[in-house]
Amino acid sequence: MNTDVQAQPQATPSSQPAHGSESAAKGPMSISLTPKAVVMAKQALAKRGTPTAALRLGVKGGGCSGFAYVIEFADTRRTKDVVFTFDGLDVVVDPKSLVLLNGSTLDYEIKLMQRGFKFVNPQEKAGCGCGESFGV
Secondary structure, three states: OOOOEEEEOOOOOOHHHOOOOHHHHOOOEEEEEEEHHHHHHHHHHHHHOOOEEEEEEEEEEEEOOOEEEEEEOOOOOOOOEEEEOOEEEEEOHHHHHHHOOOOOEEEEEEEEEEEEEEOOOOOOOOEEEOOOEOOO
């Protein structure tokens, strides 16, 4: 049973993917968050004292496999950000990162020795042992 929460970008001019990226992905780009990830992100924002801020997901060059995942608080939004909303939680992604995150799910895992957010990215072809970097 799939319990992921999927959202399409809000239909505003500032939330459109970069030119050409949507057609390359054969349809609208999307990400999803598991219910646990939504709850934990909301808790982190509330603990920070900024419950109306957004969660920023992204990708940057680096890491041992070529790219590294980025999860940050977003007090402000950038002009080209794509905005997704999950049960009242706004998640923003820049268009270039969305190309590499398209179809991904953000989960929150609790294991014996660690806990935290984890990306499940169908485009990932290689990854490192720490789970924070990947290659496509």
